[in-house]
Amino acid sequence: xxxxxxxxxxxxxxxxLAPLGLIIPELFxxxxxxxxxxxxxxxxxxxxxPRGMQRIAEIWKAPLPDYAFRGSENKGLQSLSLGYIVxxxxxxxxxxxxxxxxxxxxxxxxxxTDNKKESSxxxxxxxxxRSGRNKFVEYSLIRTLEFFRNEIFAESFSSANGLMxxxxxxxxxxxxxxxxxxxxxxxxxRLIFALYILxxxxxYLSRISVLYFLKxxxxxxxxxxxxxxxxxxxxxFSPGEVIFFGITKQGLSSASLFILRVLTSxxxxxxxxxxxxxxxxxxxxxSLGVPQVFVMTFMMCYRYIxxxxxxxQEMYFAIKSRLIxxxxxxxxxxxxxxxxxxxxxxxxxxxxxVYMAMISRGYSGEPKTINGKDx
Amino acid sequence: xxxxxxxxxxxxxxxxxLVMAPIWLVASKIVKKTLQVRxxxxxxxxxxxxxxxxMFNIPIPGGSTGHAVGGVLVAILLGPAQAVIAITVSxxxxxxxxxxxxxxxxxxxxxxxxxVLPFVGFYTYKLIAFRAxxxxxxxxxxxxxxxxxxxNLAALCAGIEFGLQPIFHHTSSGQALYCPYGLNVxxxxxxxxxxxxxxWIEAIVTALVFAYIQRQEGEFLGRI
Numbered sequence: 001x002x003x004x005x006x007x008x009x010x011x012x013x014x015x016x017l018a019p020l021g022l023i024i025p026e027l028f029x030x031x032x033x034x035x036x037x038x039x040x041x042x043x044x045x046x047x048x049x050p051r052g053m054q055r056i057a058e059i060w061k062a063p064l065p066d067y068a069f070r071g072s073e074n075k076g077l078q079s080l081s082l083g084y085i086v087x088x089x090x091x092x093x094x095x096x097x098x099x100x101x102x103x104x105x106x107x108x109x110x111x112x113t114d115n116k117k118e119s120s121x122x123x124x125x126x127x128x129x130r131s132g133r134n135k136f137v138e139y140s141l142i143r144t145l146e147f148f149r150n151e152i153f154a155e156s157f158s159s160a161n162g163l164m165x166x167x168x169x170x171x172x173x174x175x176x177x178x179x180x181x182x183x184x185x186x187x188x189x190r191l192i193f194a195l196y197i198l199x200x201x202x203x204y205l206s207r208i209s210v211l212y213f214l215k216x217x218x219x220x221x222x223x224x225x226x227x228x229x230x231x232x233x234x235x236x237f238s239p240g241e242v243i244f245f246g247i248t249k250q251g252l253s254s255a256s257l258f259i260l261r262v263l264t265s266x267x268x269x270x271x272x273x274x275x276x277x278x279x280x281x282x283x284x285x286x287s288l289g290v291p292q293v294f295v296m297t298f299m300m301c302y303r304y305i306x307x308x309x310x311x312x313q314e315m316y317f318a319i320k321s322r323l324i325x326x327x328x329x330x331x332x333x334x335x336x337x338x339x340x341x342x343x344x345x346x347x348x349x350x351x352x353x354v355y356m357a358m359i360s361r362g363y364s365g366e367p368k369t370i371n372g373k374d375x
Numbered sequence: 376x377x378x379x380x381x382x383x384x385x386x387x388x389x390x391x392x393l394v395m396a397p398i399w400l401v402a403s404k405i406v407k408k409t410l411q412v413r414x415x416x417x418x419x420x421x422x423x424x425x426x427x428x429x430m431f432n433i434p435i436p437g438g439s440t441g442h443a444v445g446g447v448l449v450a451i452l453l454g455p456a457q458a459v460i461a462i463t464v465s466x467x468x469x470x471x472x473x474x475x476x477x478x479x480x481x482x483x484x485x486x487x488x489x490x491v492l493p494f495v496g497f498y499t500y501k502l503i504a505f506r507a508x509x510x511x512x513x514x515x516x517x518x519x520x521x522x523x524x525x526x527n528l529a530a531l532c533a534g535i536e537f538g539l540q541p542i543f544h545h546t547s548s549g550q551a552l553y554c555p556y557g558l559n560v561x562x563x564x565x566x567x568x569x570x571x572x573x574x575w576i577e578a579i580v581t582a583l584v585f586a587y588i589q590r591q592e593g594e595f596l597g598r599i
Contacts, residue, residue, distance in 0.1 A: 140430060140431055143430050144430055147430070176478070177478065177479075180380055180477075180478055180479050181385055181479065183380075183381070184380070184381060184383075184384065184385045184388070184479060184553075185385055187552060216474075225379070225381075225382075229555060251555075254552070254555050255555060257552065258381065258552075258553065258554065258555055261380075261381035261553070262379055262380065262381035262382065263381075264381070265379070265380030265381045265477060265478075265479070266379060266380065266381075266474060266477075269380065269470075269474050269477075269478055270474050273471070273472060273473070273474055278472055281471065281472070294464070296419075297418050297419045297422065297460070297464050298419075298464055298467065298468060299419075300416060300419035300420075300423075301418075301419040301420075301422040301423045301426070301464050301465070301468060302423075302468060302472070304419055304420055304422075304423035305423045305426050305427060305468070307423075308423050308424065308426075308427040309427055309430060312427055312430060312431065333579055333580075333583055334583060336431050336580065336583075337579075337580060337583030337584045337586070337587050338587055339431060340428060340431055340445070340448075340580065340584045340587075341584050341587030341588050341591065343424065343427065343428075344424060344452065344584070344588060345588075345591065347420045347421075347423070347424050348420075350420060351416045351417045351420040354416040354420070355416045355417070358416065
């Protein structure tokens with residue numbers, strides 16, 4: 001066993017033994033430490049409670065006063081001991097977390113020594129590691145590269161032979177909309193949680209790596225929701241019964257309901273997206289009565305996104321390969337604007353070419369498609 | 376500004392679908408009239424263009440970067456009705472294929488970003504540009520202001536949509552069912568970041584790209 005693990009076990013055993021510190025003084029009828037008297041001790045000793053002391057003492061109400069749960073002060077040694085242990089564990093966790101965060105924060109800027117070795121392998125990492133003056137070029141390149149990587153990754157799931165992949169896209173789409181409506185109507189947190197577990201189970205049965213699924217569903221939207229839901233916990237925003245540090249029961253329940261609802265909705269949407277190829281999804285939309293013009297526009301748009309992102313990426317590579325010095329903010333804005341302008345010009349020209357290509361192949365305003373197997 | 380699923384109540388989301396239905400209908404009628412048979416590639420490419428604009432990072436002071444939405448730019452270049460369709464398609468693709476923005480919230484997102492943003496932007500541009508010459512500086516400034524105003528009004532709409540949730544939907548003990556903040560929080564939160572940062576990015580991009588296109592292909596702008 002590693003030394004660190006042994007030390008952790010030692011700390012937890014100490015926390016379990018902590019009530020001894022409560023029981024032994026009790027056996028000898030010992031009072032509080034000198035200078036740490038509580039209100040009752042002082043009244044006993046001097047006959048009254050100094051008013052100034054009272055005012056200051058009331059500024060901060062500890063969540064676990066005297067390492068005990070609120071209201072359990074007079075419930076005897078057993079309950080007090082339990083409070084002691086729980087307080088100890090909470091304290092250990094809080095201290096460990098604080099130090100971990102502090103360490104992470106402080107060591108963030110230390111450069112890695114094996115930088116060179118890694119960067120020669122993957123161009124993306126080189127882009128990320130090199131800090132600098134022309135970040136906007138690099139960020140844009142990273143974003144476009146990530147887009148392609150994510151898409152290719154997602155395609156590999158939709159062609160896997162899992163449970164959800166076998167279901168008709170039309171049924172999946174209707175089901176998704178129904179589930180989203182149900183999730184937004186449910187008010188019982190346990191039912192929403194059950195649906196969330198169901199989404200993970202379905203992902204597992206569809207041969208999506210659960211870790212990837214959790215990553216994909218948690219990052220950004222639910223995490224962002226969690227972030228913005230934190231202030232809602234406190235009595236400033238949600239008045240009501242205070243349980244802990246100004247966190248109210250109402251705040252806690254509405255924040256958790258909110259996050260769980262967002263998380264469940266996102267999970268189901270991602271599940272459908274991951275298990276259905278886009279062409280089948282769009283065909284499903286068509287068979288559900290979405291107008292042909294819209295579906296056709298979607299399909300073409302989806303194709304063009306890839307072409308345009310490729311063009312954008314090439315333009316950025318072109319700049320990157322010609323840049324030696326730095327680009328100042330003002331100039332950088334112009335560079336981005338030229339890019340968008342050029343992209344616009346290219347799209348306009350392409351639209352005319354595509355139109356002519358369609359006409360030459362017999363397009364007359366009413367598209368005809370070769371039907372797939374399941375439509 | 377992409378509202379995810381679960382932030383809005385189904386009632387609110389439903390209302391926005393109902394509000395958007397006639398807008399989509401009228402917009403596609405206008406587009407059909409003006410574009411005839413070449414509409415499909417034209418719209419598809421306009422939509423793909425709005426999608427890709429979001430991948431262009433713009434440096435902002437302090438070494439960070441942000442990106443523009445480009446909705447007002449599309450409205451100025453293609454016309455507001457065309458922008459409604461192009462941005463809607465772009466938003467639906469984002470929601471359906473990339474999970475950006477909720478599926479139940481498509482109506483609300485389209486109202487903010489595909490209706491309020493291009494229309495407000497387009498008419499602000501028209502109002503300021505008035506009868507200035509096609510290649511005048513005034514039009515560039517008008518485009519910039521339109522970008523700023525359009526984006527901020529869209530953000531205000533999103534803020535109000537969030538803020539109305541706890542007022543209409545809560546349990547008897549006052550627990551919010553959807554977005555937990557009222558108008559007094561959501562509107563300042565949305566407006567602060569858009570007035571100070573994102574609005575400026577949108578304004579700079581709109582004005583500079585407009586200036587570029589004005590210089591390179593001024594005759595195209597005259598057509599709209």
